[in-house]
Amino acid sequence: MTLSPVAAARARAAMRVALSYYVTNGVAVALGLAFISAMAHLLLGPIAAAAVSVGVIVATPPDLAAPRRGKLRQMLPAPLIGVPLFFAVQMLHTHPLELGLLLVPATFFAFLGMAWGKRGIPIAIAVMFSMIFAMATPPPASAKEALSTTMYFGLGGLLYVVWAALSNIVLNGRYRVQFIADVLLSLAALMRTHARQFDAPDDTDDVRETEAPLVGRLLREQSALTDQLQAARDIVLESPRTERRQRLAAMLMIALEMRDHLVASELDLEALRAHPSGARILGEMRAILEELAGETAALADALLLGRQPQAPLDRRPYLTSIQMPQDSRPNSAGMGPTPALLARGIANRIGHLNDDVLRMTQVARKDIEPDLAAVRTGWKMFVSPTRWSLAPFLSIWRWDAPPLRHAIRATLAIAAGYTIASLQSWGSHDYWILLTITVVLRGSLSQTLERRNHRVAGTLLGCILATALLASHPSAFELLLCLTAAQAFAHAFAIRRYLFTSVAATVLGLVQAHMLNTGMSPSLALFERVADTLIGASLAWMFCYVLPSWERHQLPALVARTLRAQARHAKLALSPEQLHAADDSPELAWRLARREAYDSLSALVQATQRSLSEPRAVQPPLGPLEHLQAHSYQLLAQLSAVKSMLVLRRDRLTPDQIEGPMTRVAHYIDEQLSADPADASRSPPPEGMPASPSSGGPVTLPDPFEHDISPWLLRRLDIASRIAVQLKVDSARILQALNDEPDPQR
Numbered sequence: 234m235t236l237s238p239v240a241a242a243r244a245r246a247a248m249r250v251a252l253s254y255y256v257t258n259g260v261a262v263a264l265g266l267a268f269i270s271a272m273a274h275l276l277l278g279p280i281a282a283a284a285v286s287v288g289v290i291v292a293t294p295p296d297l298a299a300p301r302r303g304k305l306r307q308m309l310p311a312p313l314i315g316v317p318l319f320f321a322v323q324m325l326h327t328h329p330l331e332l333g334l335l336l337v338p339a340t341f342f343a344f345l346g347m348a349w350g351k352r353g354i355p356i357a358i359a360v361m362f363s364m365i366f367a368m369a370t371p372p373p374a375s376a377k378e379a380l381s382t383t384m385y386f387g388l389g390g391l392l393y394v395v396w397a398a399l400s401n402i403v404l405n406g407r408y409r410v411q412f413i414a415d416v417l418l419s420l421a422a423l424m425r426t427h428a429r430q431f432d433a434p435d436d437t438d439d440v441r442e443t444e445a446p447l448v449g450r451l452l453r454e455q456s457a458l459t460d461q462l463q464a465a466r467d468i469v470l471e472s473p474r475t476e477r478r479q480r481l482a483a484m485l486m487i488a489l490e491m492r493d494h495l496v497a498s499e500l501d502l503e504a505l506r507a508h509p510s511g512a513r514i515l516g517e518m519r520a521i522l523e524e525l526a527g528e529t530a531a532l533a534d535a536l537l538l539g540r541q542p543q544a545p546l547d548r549r550p551y552l553t554s555i556q557m558p559q560d561s562r563p564n565s566a567g568m569g570p571t572p573a574l575l576a577r578g579i580a581n582r583i584g585h586l587n588d589d590v591l592r593m594t595q596v597a598r599k600d601i602e603p604d605l606a607a608v609r610t611g612w613k614m615f616v617s618p619t620r621w622s623l624a625p626f627l628s629i630w631r632w633d634a635p636p637l638r639h640a641i642r643a644t645l646a647i648a649a650g651y652t653i654a655s656l657q658s659w660g661s662h663d664y665w666i667l668l669t670i671t672v673v674l675r676g677s678l679s680q681t682l683e684r685r686n687h688r689v690a691g692t693l694l695g696c697i698l699a700t701a702l703l704a705s706h707p708s709a710f711e712l713l714l715c716l717t718a719a720q721a722f723a724h725a726f727a728i729r730r731y732l733f734t735s736v737a738a739t740v741l742g743l744v745q746a747h748m749l750n751t752g753m754s755p756s757l758a759l760f761e762r763v764a765d766t767l768i769g770a771s772l773a774w775m776f777c778y779v780l781p782s783w784e785r786h787q788l789p790a791l792v793a794r795t796l797r798a799q800a801r802h803a804k805l806a807l808s809p810e811q812l813h814a815a816d817d818s819p820e821l822a823w824r825l826a827r828r829e830a831y832d833s834l835s836a837l838v839q840a841t842q843r844s845l846s847e848p849r850a851v852q853p854p855l856g857p858l859e860h861l862q863a864h865s866y867q868l869l870a871q872l873s874a875v876k877s878m879l880v881l882r883r884d885r886l887t888p889d890q891i892e893g894p895m896t897r898v899a900h901y902i903d904e905q906l907s908a909d910p911a912d913a914s915r916s917p918p919p920e921g922m923p924a925s926p927s928s929g930g931p932v933t934l935p936d937p938f939e940h941d942i943s944p945w946l947l948r949r950l951d952i953a954s955r956i957a958v959q960l961k962v963d964s965a966r967i968l969q970a971l972n973d974e975p976d977p978q979r
Contacts, residue, residue: 245534248534248537248538249414249418249533249534249537252411252414252537252538253411253414253415254298254407254408254411254412254415255298255725255726255728255729256721256725257298257404257407257408257411258296258297258298258404258724258725259720259721259722259723259724259725259726260721260725261296261400261404262293262296262397262720262721262724262725263717263718263720263721263724264400264717265289265293265296265393265396265397265400266286266289266290266293266393266716266717266720267713267716267717267720268396269285269286269289269389269392269393269396270282270285270286270289270389271713273285273286273385273388273389277385281385283370284370284382284383284385284386284389285385285386285388285389285392286389287366287367287369287370287386287389288312288315288385288386288387288388288389288390288391288392288393289389289390289392289393290362290366290720291311291312291315291319291359291362291363291366291386291390292308292311292312292315292359292389292390292391292393292394292397293359293393293397293724294311294355294356294358294359294362294727295307295308295310295311295355295356295359296308296393296397296401296724297355298401298404298408298411298412298468299401299467299468300405300467300468300471300619301401301402301405301471301472302471302472302619303619303620304397304398304401305394305398306619306620306621307352307356307619308394308397308398309394310356311355311356311359311360311363311390312387312390312391312393312394314356314360314363315359315360315362315363315364315386315390316363316383316386316387316390318335318339318360318363318364318367319363319364319366319367319383319386319387320379320380320383321335322335322336322363322364322367322368323367323370323372323373323379323382323383324373324376324379326367326368326372326373327372329655332368332651333648333651333652333655335364336364336647336648336651336667337644337647337648337651338644339360339364340361340364340640340643340644340647340648341640341641341643341644342640343357343360343361344357344361344636344639344640344643344644345357345626345629345636345637345640346360347636347639347640347676348625348626348628348629348636349621349625349626350625353625358671358672361667361671362668362671363386365664365667365668365671366664367386368663368664368667369664370382405468406477406478408468409468409469409478409481410481410536410537411537412461412464412465412468412469413465413469413481413484413485413488413533413536414533414534414536414537415461415465415533416458416461416462416465416485416488417488417529417530417532417533417536418529418530418533419454419457419458419461420458420488420491420492420495420526420529421526421527421529421530421533422454422526423451423454423455423458423492423495424495424522424523424525424526424529424586425522425523425526426447426450426451426454427451427495427498427499427522428519428522428523428526429447429519430447430499430502431502431515431516431518431519431522432515432519448859448863448866449859451866452834452838452862452863452866453838453842455492455496455831455834455835455838455866456834456835456838456839458492459831459832459834459835460835462485462488462489462492463828463832465485466485469481469482469485470482470485470608473608479603479605479608480596480597480599480603482603482608483596483603483604483605483608484593484596484597484603486604486608487589487592487593487596488593490589491586491589491590491593492831493827493873493876493877494582494585494586494589494873494877495586496866496869496870496873497582497585497870497871497873497874497877498522498579498582498583498585498586499870500578500579500582500870500871500874501575501578501579502515502579504572504575505572505575505576505579508557508572510557510572511557511572511576514555514557514576517555518555518579518580518583521548521551521552521583521587522583522586524546524548525548525583525586525587525590528545528546528590528594529590529593531543532545532590532593532594532597535597536597541598542594542597542598543594544594544595544598544600545590545591545594547587547591548584548587549584549587549588552580552581552583552584552587553580553584555576555577555580556573556576556577557572557573557576570934570948574934574935574936577936578945582874582877585877585881633782633786635676635782635787636676638780638781638782639676639782641779641780642674642776642777642779642780642781643670643671643674643776645776645779646670646674646772646773646775646776646779647667647670647671649772649776650666650667650670650768650769650772651663651666651667653666653768653772654666654667654765663765665742665761665762665765665766665769666765666768666769666772667769668769669688669765669766669768669769669770669773670769670772670773672684672688673685673688673769673770673773673774674773674776674777676782677782677784677843677846678777678778678781678843678846678847679842679843679844679845679846679847680843681773681774681777682774682846683731684731684773685770685773685774687731687732687734687735688731688735688766688769688770689766689767689770690732690735691731691732691733691734691735691736691738691739692735692739692762692763692766693763694736694739695735695736695737695738695739695740695743696739696743696762696763698736698739698740699739699740699743699744702715702740702744703743703744712744715740715744716741716744718737719737719738719740719741719744720737720741721737722734722736722737723737723738723741739762742762743762781851783844783847783851784840784841784843784844784847784853785844785851785852785853785971787840788837788840788853788858788967788971789968789971791833791836791837791840792837792861792964792967792968794833794836794837795833795834795836795837795861795865796906796907796960796961796964797833797906797907798826798829798830798832798833798834799830799833799865799868799869799902799906799957799960800902800903800906800907801826801829801830802823802826802827802829802830802869802872803868803872803898803899803902803903803906803953803957804826804899804902804903805822805823805826806823806826806827806872806875806876806899807872807875807895807896807898807899807902807950808823808895808899809892809895809896811823811879823876830865830869831869834862834865834866834869837858837861837862837865838862841853841855841858841859841862853967853970853971854966854967854970854971857963857966857967857970858967860959860963860966861960861963861964861967864956864959864960864963865960867956868953868956868957868960871949871952871953871956872949872953874949875946875949875950875953878942878945878946878949879946882942885940885941885942885943886941886942886943886946887941887943890943890947891943891946891947894947894950895950898950898951898953898954901954901957902953902954902957905954905957905958905960905961906957906960906961908961934948
């Protein structure tokens with residue numbers, strides 16, 4: 234039976250999720266839980282197995298798809314810190330006041346672990362789980378019983394650490410493929426979004442040249458891709474010693490170049506769209522870009538399915554033949570290159586993307602050998618460190634530090650939740666309130682609101698599923714299968730789709746409660762679960778407004794970081810040393826600067842996006858922020874185009890003609906972006922800068938496919954220098970607005 238296009242697209246999406254690295258990781262976690270729990274049940278008995286299972290669950294949050302190097306360092310802190318806390322809670326189980334006095338300071342120090350960012354968050358959550366799940370176990374009759382239960386708890390945690398390290402080694406090869414496929418699918422989606430820019434423009438006076446909703450989507454997708462690329466670097470570029478690893482690493486390096494070529498492909502669209510014949514040409518180019526996106530996604534699917542990728546179609550000949558009606562007149566503004574030349578330039582940049590897709594597929598098909606020099610460069614320079622450092626912990630001890638404020642508000646929320654749980658009439662499952670606060674409360678209001686909504690909706694859906702499941706009177710084996718599946722879903726989608734995690738965790742908790750307490754009324758458990766979830770989610774939401782870390786407070790530092798990164802990237806991208814260097818040291822430095830330029834812009838985009846959920850009175854100046862992000866993106870596009878010329882078409886450049894302007898423009902951009910933003914006057918370019926299309930009259934540019942392209946590079950330098958001035962003006966507007974607007978709550 235042939236599926237409809239919509240059904241086929243949904244089937245492909247489901248297949249990509251099922252074969253993704255996060256689902257594979259979730260299945261590995263669930264199998265570890267099932268295996269260790271089953272062995273404990275057989276060898277130690279059901280009571281000991283229950284404690285072992287709790288230890289396994291506490292150890293699972295840090296178990297994410299990761300490089301082999303440093304896996305044990307990532308996994309060990311959770312059980313090592315959790316074991317003494319679990320024992321202390323056991324000993325104080327029947328002493329509510331003393332238990333509260335332990336929970337409050339322990340929560341504070343646990344949440345301080347989030348100062349280490351993505352590495353610290355799962356460990357902080359695991360430490361909280363160790364105390365909360367200790368409250369869920371039956372009170373011990375003696376200190377000896379508490380010690381025995383804690384030993385089984387620790388055994389489960391340590392056994393799972395071993396399981397996690399071994400499974401990570403076994404799955405390392407599969408993870409490499411899955412991360413590459415994930416990057417390619419994101420690239421394909423980004424290419425389709427870029428293709429939308431080739432449509433006819435809406436009537437707008439927006440200085441960004443691209444309609445605001447579209448440029449916002451582009452920036453968000455670029456930000457997401459930046460995070461994915463770093464995660465992929467850490468795994469794919471680790472020890473690429475075998476041929477298979479080298480091919481995957483080479484594909485990742487090509488994907489990095491594709492991102493630059495994709496950014497550069499949108500240059501000059503505005504001028505071409507204004508021409509009467511531009512719509513037809515841009516329509517053809519959009520179709521090619523979408524075809525390239527489809528082939529990129531098809532390559533990702535082939536990798537996931539373990540199939541030989543199909544050889545893609547080379548579209549270079551067609552792109553080279555694209556011609557507009559010859560028009561010696563300049564563009565609609567009366568200056569600059571003719572539309573015919575602009576179309577040829579855009580076609581050439583899309584041609585670079587075509588070459589990238591061809592080369593990547595050929596590497597995957599083993600038709601060509603990977604570029605080992607680029608792989609070695611990536612291996613040495615772009616893998617994140619795995620050692621723990623005290624620097625993040627030592628840097629948060631100031632009143633305005635977001636991690637410190639978050640730890641304080643989390644501590645107060647847990648204290649309030651514990652007090653309510655101790656006083657409520659159905660206090661047999663009081664830990665559910667604390668568990669909800671722990672998983673819902675996040676460092677920003679937007680993340681907390683999203684988690685709150687997903688947690689409440691997931692609990693309701695999970696209760697319905699659990700009721701239906703238990704009403705069918707499943708066997709013990711069927712319940713074990715359900716627990717394993719629920720654990721897989723809960724872990725796999727904790728970051729990607731928290732709604733799925735919430736549903737699975739609810740089913741997991743209720744089925745576990747049913748197995749441990751067969752005489753308990755299911756309706757009472759469902760009522761308690763829903764009520765406690767609502768209380769915990771409400772507390773997490775309310776305490777977001779206690780010592781809030783509004784995004785406006787972080788923006789001055791993020792803006793400064795973005796400008797510094799853009800200036801350094803420009804300096805290295807335009808360095809004349811690369812034209813004469815005997816080794817690849819200038820290239821290495823530029824690649825690092827490029828990564829920081831994308832990373833800093835990604836952080837700014839994410840902060841701006843989070844601020845949309847904050848109260849209007851404390852929101853930052855969104856207009857200037859959007860302009861700064863768009864202009865930063867445009868500067869990256871211009872410099873990416875320059876770098877492509879220097880790397881791919883150096884044989885058509887005249888070094889004596891471009892070296893001087895490159896040096897002057899790099900110095901000028903650095904001067905503009907390093908200056909005090911308060912001095913935002915539009916200073917003119919220094920003497921000797923390339924002629925501006927806006928100050929001289931028509932600039933004669935050659936056909937980019939046939940002649941020396943040095944004039945095209947000089948044009949890019951001119952535009953880049955003017956974007957730098959716009960960036961300085963944008964930053965001044967942002968800082969002025971932040972200083973002028975009152976902050977009602979700090």
